[in-house]
Amino acid sequence: MPREFEITYNAENIYDDWVHDAHWQFLIIPVENESQYEVEFEFENSLYAHTEESINGYGFKTLRIHPKKKFKKITFEAKFKFKKEEVDPYNFNINPDISTAYNELQSLDFKITHERYLRFTSYTTLDSAQQQLFKFNTSISIFDNLEALNHWIFEYIKFTTGVTEVGTLLKDVISKKKGVCQDFAHLFSALARINGVPTRYVSGYLDQESGYMGDSQMHAWTEAFVPEIGWKGFDPTNNILANTNHIKVCHGKDYNDCSPLKGIIHSHGKHKTAHSVTVESHQ
Amino acid sequence: MFIAFYHVPFNKRKYMTNIENQIFSSYQRNPDLYDEIYDKNGKIKEVYQKLFNLYGEHSIIDYVSLNNKAKSSFFNQGITFQVYGDNNVQEKIFPFDLFPRIIAPVEWDIIERGSIQRSKALNLFLWDIYHDKKILKDKVVPIDLITSSANYLDQMNGVNPPGGIYNHISGTDVIKHNDGKYYVLEDNIRCPSGVSYVICNRTALKKALFGVFNHYQTHTVTNYAENLLELLESAKPKGVDIPNVVVITPGMYNSAFYEHSYLAKTMGVELVEGRDLFVENDFVYMKTIKGPERVDVIYRRIDDQFIDPLEFNPDSVLGVPGLFAAYKKGNVTLANAPGTGVADDKAVYTYMPQIIKYYLDEEPILNNVHTYHCSRPDELKYVLEHIHELVIKPVDEAGGYGISIGNKLTKAEIEKVKAEVKASPRKYVAQPIMSLSVHPTYIDDTESFEQRHVDLRTFTVLGKDKEFVLKGGLTRVALKRGNLIVNSSQGGGSKDTWVLKK
Numbered sequence: 006m007p008r009e010f011e012i013t014y015n016a017e018n019i020y021d022d023w024v025h026d027a028h029w030q031f032l033i034i035p036v037e038n039e040s041q042y043e044v045e046f047e048f049e050n051s052l053y054a055h056t057e058e059s060i061n062g063y064g065f066k067t068l069r070i071h072p073k074k075k076f077k078k079i080t081f082e083a084k085f086k087f088k089k090e091e092v093d094p095y096n097f098n099i100n101p102d103i104s105t106a107y108n109e110l111q112s113l114d115f116k117i118t119h120e121r122y123l124r125f126t127s128y129t130t131l132d133s134a135q136q137q138l139f140k141f142n143t144s145i146s147i148f149d150n151l152e153a154l155n156h157w158i159f160e161y162i163k164f165t166t167g168v169t170e171v172g173t174l175l176k177d178v179i180s181k182k183k184g185v186c187q188d189f190a191h192l193f194s195a196l197a198r199i200n201g202v203p204t205r206y207v208s209g210y211l212d213q214e215s216g217y218m219g220d221s222q223m224h225a226w227t228e229a230f231v232p233e234i235g236w237k238g239f240d241p242t243n244n245i246l247a248n249t250n251h252i253k254v255c256h257g258k259d260y261n262d263c264s265p266l267k268g269i270i271h272s273h274g275k276h277k278t279a280h281s282v283t284v285e286s287h288q
Numbered sequence: 289m290f291i292a293f294y295h296v297p298f299n300k301r302k303y304m305t306n307i308e309n310q311i312f313s314s315y316q317r318n319p320d321l322y323d324e325i326y327d328k329n330g331k332i333k334e335v336y337q338k339l340f341n342l343y344g345e346h347s348i349i350d351y352v353s354l355n356n357k358a359k360s361s362f363f364n365q366g367i368t369f370q371v372y373g374d375n376n377v378q379e380k381i382f383p384f385d386l387f388p389r390i391i392a393p394v395e396w397d398i399i400e401r402g403s404i405q406r407s408k409a410l411n412l413f414l415w416d417i418y419h420d421k422k423i424l425k426d427k428v429v430p431i432d433l434i435t436s437s438a439n440y441l442d443q444m445n446g447v448n449p450p451g452g453i454y455n456h457i458s459g460t461d462v463i464k465h466n467d468g469k470y471y472v473l474e475d476n477i478r479c480p481s482g483v484s485y486v487i488c489n490r491t492a493l494k495k496a497l498f499g500v501f502n503h504y505q506t507h508t509v510t511n512y513a514e515n516l517l518e519l520l521e522s523a524k525p526k527g528v529d530i531p532n533v534v535v536i537t538p539g540m541y542n543s544a545f546y547e548h549s550y551l552a553k554t555m556g557v558e559l560v561e562g563r564d565l566f567v568e569n570d571f572v573y574m575k576t577i578k579g580p581e582r583v584d585v586i587y588r589r590i591d592d593q594f595i596d597p598l599e600f601n602p603d604s605v606l607g608v609p610g611l612f613a614a615y616k617k618g619n620v621t622l623a624n625a626p627g628t629g630v631a632d633d634k635a636v637y638t639y640m641p642q643i644i645k646y647y648l649d650e651e652p653i654l655n656n657v658h659t660y661h662c663s664r665p666d667e668l669k670y671v672l673e674h675i676h677e678l679v680i681k682p683v684d685e686a687g688g689y690g691i692s693i694g695n696k697l698t699k700a701e702i703e704k705v706k707a708e709v710k711a712s713p714r715k716y717v718a719q720p721i722m723s724l725s726v727h728p729t730y731i732d733d734t735e736s737f738e739q740r741h742v743d744l745r746t747f748t749v750l751g752k753d754k755e756f757v758l759k760g761g762l763t764r765v766a767l768k769r770g771n772l773i774v775n776s777s778q779g780g781g782s783k784d785t786w787v788l789k790k
């Protein structure tokens with residue numbers, strides 16, 4: 006039996022001065038895939054500006070707003086309803102001959118196919134000392150190494166809000182050993198890529214009923230491509246594999262490709278932004 | 289206001305000598321350089337003979353007065369550009385002299401076929417690296433060349449531009465080396481500029497010297513705009529009957545603004561800035577006094593990173609929010625296509641012979657200059673040891689910025705360049721110093737003709753079923769004695785370029 010989910014996303018932007026021209030693009034709709042389907046949504050804003058649906062450069066659905074009148078405050082509310090199958094992240098078999106998977110990581114075709122997710126971006130670059138932080142043990146499978154990495158990051162970084170911000174790079178995360186889900190996901194991505202495993206940053210929602218960590222905003226985790234198995238989701242913030250409670254919106258090389266809200270605002274003065282997310286599910 | 293030579297009130301007979309022509313009487317030839325008008329033995333080449341006779345009947349004073357008039361016409365028409373990096377930014381005219389460069393049909397044939405060959409090969413290369421990436425899998429081009437390029441756009445993966453064309457407009461920089469062969473220095477396939485100067489140079493020359501121009505059968509250059517418009521219209525999105533074409537410019541402070549306005553005017557289409565356009569439901573519209581008007585094809589003179597702040601650089605105020613989504617959906621055509629810049633990376637240039645062979649199974653018609661990749665340790669070692677005899681170029685800068693010419697550097701400068709190359713080897717390539725051919729050029733300071741290095745930028749327009757090379761191109765002149773960099777932004781000048789019909 007699939008679970009039925011309901012997610013509410015709220016955002017509020019308040020400006021000191023009148024804003025005459027603004028564009029917003031939201032990347033917040035749960036993606037349809039083999040486990041998430043029948044996605045329905047409502048999207049409203051306090052200015053009653055028309056909402057356009059579009060698709061971004063990476064193929065994910067976006068919502069765009071371009072108000073036609075000036076304003077100082079705008080609020081957005083999105084409600085999503087969809088069904089999700091129970092996900093068993095361990096539903097696969099590992100080939101006992103682990104060397105074939107390692108050999109595949111080394112092949113040129115593999116590197117070309119997964120080039121985008123092996124590349125080091127500003128968010129996933131580590132210096133040579135940091136690259137040594139987690140070395141794969143090639144006597145165990147790639148999947149087992151990734152699980153060990155997941156656990157290692159969970160122990161290494163202490164989940165703490167307010168220490169890092171969206172622009173924080175890994176060198177600061179590593180020196181502070183503190184951060185939020187975005188930082189955990191970037192560190193996982195970077196260390197897996199160093200070891201030759203393609204990884205993609207995932208932006209989405211987490212059903213926090215079972216006491217998972219995250220804040221009451223959007224969540225982030227990482228998918229790694231394991232040869233002979235495929236893409237598997239790892240949530241180092243919670244030391245678990247992505248499961249039914251992880252609702253995916255999109256993926257990319259890093260946060261930059263997945264930013265939930267982009268705004269082009271022509272305004273002077275200060276502004277305040279607030280977001281909140283609630284996730285409910287029932288059988 | 290323009291005076292043809294035969295109206296000049298000088299008694300030409302009085303100035304004629306029986307051996308040397310007045311106008312070139314003080315022209316000094318350096319025998320080590322390849323002179324475009326004199327052969328090795330000091331004889332005038334055949335294509336220049338008639339011109340030489342016609343000009344030679346006159347004194348340098350006649351020439352100066354005509355040249356000044358032509359120059360003032362450039363100012364009056366606002367044919368100017370700006371040089372960046374100066375503290376006081378100022379509008380300058382592109383220095384121009386009335387002594388044209390002449391290219392014989394047999395030579396032009398090589399240049400034209402070579403330019404088309406390169407444009408086609410680059411287009412196939414772009415399709416491949418944004419689709420199956422066969423050339424990488426076949427190890428003809430190394431993967432990191434693409435993936436470490438700032439101009440490779442992930443968002444273009446799997447996108448099929450209309451007609452399969454990426455580089456609708458290419459500018460190929462060709463030189464003649466002292467071995468008499470043509471070499472390509474650069475393929476410019478982002479937003480190559482300069483074509484407006486080609487046409488303006490011709491107009492100015494014809495006005496001033498119709499009596500001379502008339503003696504030659506020269507191909508026209510004024511058909512560029514109509515060919516460009518025909519191409520842009522043929523690249524229209526599916527389902528559009530008569531496409532609405534616009535030219536988008538970063539604005540009047542851009543160094544090539546004159547050209548943007550010139551091309552829009554001569555094609556008879558609107559010149560717009562980002563703020564004149566908007567996107568609604570993935571269609572692009574232009575704001576007009578009669579309300580929104582749909583736009584189908586955009587000749588964009590804005591770099592990739594600035595075309596859409598929602599998709600690329602969020603700080604860009606030049607672009608149009610939502611433009612890329614409209615493009616990807618196939619509702620608007622951008623020329624050149626986004627992501628094209630990855631193929632005019634100077635590191636990709638070095639693989640052009642292999643790229644041509646791979647896609648077209650042909651030998652390159654135009655030569656490539658041998659290039660050392662500083663990213664390869666053994667080549668880096670060679671470069672560091674031989675900087676004094678090499679040109680060091682950053683791989684991703686256009687307009688002649690950041691180039692160091694080894695034999696012109698002081699010891700301290702060599703050390704500085706070495707340190708920069710060592711710090712980021714992937715950023716640099718090096719080439720032997722090519723000896724660009726020289727052409728007699730009128731020099732204001734000495735009021736006489738002197739040898740100056742020249743190159744030629746050709747303009748190729750590539751469509752699905754047709755291609756067009758402007759029969760002329762921009763001959764750029766390095767005005768400083770001995771200088772090899774010909775870009776206008778580096779203080780270069782230009783000449784009208786005559787491609788002869790026979």
